[in-house]
Amino acid sequence: MTTSACSHLNKGIKQVYMSLPQGEKVQVMCIWIDGTGEGLHCKTWTLDSEPKCVEELPEGNFDGSNSDMYLVPAAMFKDPFRKDPNKLVLCEVFKYDQKPAETNLRHTCKRIIDVMSNQHPWFGMEQEYTLMGTNGHPFGWPSNGFPGPQTPYYCSVEADRTYGRDIVEAHYKFQIGPCEGINFGVIATFDPRPIPGNWNGAGCHTNFSTKAMWEEYGLKYTGEAIKKLSKRHQYHICAYDPKGGLDKARHLTGFHETSNINNFSAGVANRSASICIPWTVGQEKKGYFEDRHPSANCDPFSVTEALIRTCLLNETGDEPFQYKN
Numbered sequence: 001m002t003t004s005a006c007s008h009l010n011k012g013i014k015q016v017y018m019s020l021p022q023g024e025k026v027q028v029m030c031i032w033i034d035g036t037g038e039g040l041h042c043k044t045w046t047l048d049s050e051p052k053c054v055e056e057l058p059e060g061n062f063d064g065s066n067s068d069m070y071l072v073p074a075a076m077f078k079d080p081f082r083k084d085p086n087k088l089v090l091c092e093v094f095k096y097d098q099k100p101a102e103t104n105l106r107h108t109c110k111r112i113i114d115v116m117s118n119q120h121p122w123f124g125m126e127q128e129y130t131l132m133g134t135n136g137h138p139f140g141w142p143s144n145g146f147p148g149p150q151t152p153y154y155c156s157v158e159a160d161r162t163y164g165r166d167i168v169e170a171h172y173k174f175q176i177g178p179c180e181g182i183n184f185g186v187i188a189t190f191d192p193r194p195i196p197g198n199w200n201g202a203g204c205h206t207n208f209s210t211k212a213m214w215e216e217y218g219l220k221y222t223g224e225a226i227k228k229l230s231k232r233h234q235y236h237i238c239a240y241d242p243k244g245g246l247d248k249a250r251h252l253t254g255f256h257e258t259s260n261i262n263n264f265s266a267g268v269a270n271r272s273a274s275i276c277i278p279w280t281v282g283q284e285k286k287g288y289f290e291d292r293h294p295s296a297n298c299d300p301f302s303v304t305e306a307l308i309r310t311c312l313l314n315e316t317g318d319e320p321f322q323y324k325n
Contacts, residue, residue: 018082026050027086029079030060030071032093037103037299050085051076057089069101070094105301112305116312122288123304124207128296129188131164138195139164139186150199192251192295200256202296205276208307209288218286219277225311226266226275226289232310233264233274239306240294251295259292 028045043062051057057073071091079086093101100107113121131139140163141147156162167186193201212221229236241248254260259274266275266289268282274293281287294303309315 022086024049027079027082028057028089029082029087030073030089030091032062032071032091033103035064035101035103038297051087054089060091064095067096070096070098074106105299105305109301109305109308112308112313116308119312120211121304121308121312122207122209123307124288125204125294125300125303126207127190127204127300128202129190130194130202130296131167132187132189132194134187146197190295190297192248192297198256201251201258203251203258203292204294204296204298204300204303206291206294206303206307207288208291208311210312213288214286216286219281222277222281222287222289228310228314229275229291230264230266231316236291236293236306236310237261239302240298248293248295252293257292 026047026049028047028051029042030045031040031042033039034041041062043060045058045060054073054076057076059073060071061068062071063069070093072094073089074092075090077088077090078084079088092106093104095101133139137143147153153161164186167188190202192203193199208225210221212218213225237248237252248261252258252261254272257271259265259272263274265273266277267273268277269279270276271292274291276290276292278287278290281289291303291307
């Protein structure tokens with residue numbers, strides 16, 4: 001697909017306007033997840049003064065094709081693009097009857113986490129991504145072919161092995177997601193396996209623990225949680241996949257440091273297991289475990305809610321995951 005010549009704008013002209021004094025007005029960019037559960041949308045509000053907390057922000061709405069949908073601000077951050085005092089605001093989406101939209105998984109996730117707050121559930125999600133050129137080819141790969149075997153590229157440094165480092169550094173500095181890639185003419189994809197073949201995919205390994213797991217002999221509670229997970233393997237496979245299992249089948253092949261989608265496994269320092277207990281946790285007998293099921297394109301709210309339901313609410317059965325309103 002080609003685009004018209006006028007689609008390429010002069011960035012220098014934009015900077016002239018971006019450098020103009022803003023006065024007391026504040027631009028608040030609201031961001032939400034669309035009906036597909038994967039796409040992002042945004043719209044900007046202009047406020048008379050800088051909001052100090054998310055509770056000071058108004059609610060809004062947008063055209064949901066067949067009816068209005070309502071935006072409820074949930075979290076506010078400094079805007080690294082438009083700079084202070086402007087804000088980025090992540091919003092939940094609700095329908096006209098005040099029920100959460102089907103893809104608003106934050107609503108039930110937060111409700112469940114609040115109920116179990118006395119157990120202090122902690123999460124750390126390592127969401128990987130793949131940098132692609134605008135032609136859909138992996139960034140830095142030969143134009144007509146494939147690079148050498150992938151082993152030399154893991155955590156690599158040299159100029160002939162590391163590509164897109166500027167993007168990674170910018171991402172790490174701001175920790176706001178792959179949007180920085182737009183400025184570099186590169187696209188970041190969360191596809192769990194963007195290139196078929198003998199190449200590593202992209203996961204979202206999720207570290208999980210509770211207060212009890214960090215106390216002396218907390219490994220006992222880790223073991224109990226893993227036993228519960230082993231009995232709900234299919235439930236978590238479905239909960240972790242926005243496409244009902246299709247992406248998980250491409251991700252969990254049993255190769256390239258992944259477990260097999262059909263089998264549950266756990267082990268200390270085993271990166272090919274469904275659940276990996278870090279070596280230090282095994283030695284100290286307390287800490288967290290790493291759920292290596294989730295793919296890069298998982299919904300974090302779906303993953304965290306499923307872990308709480310199984311490990312803390314003691315839900316049983318292997319029923320398919322259902323989105324809840």
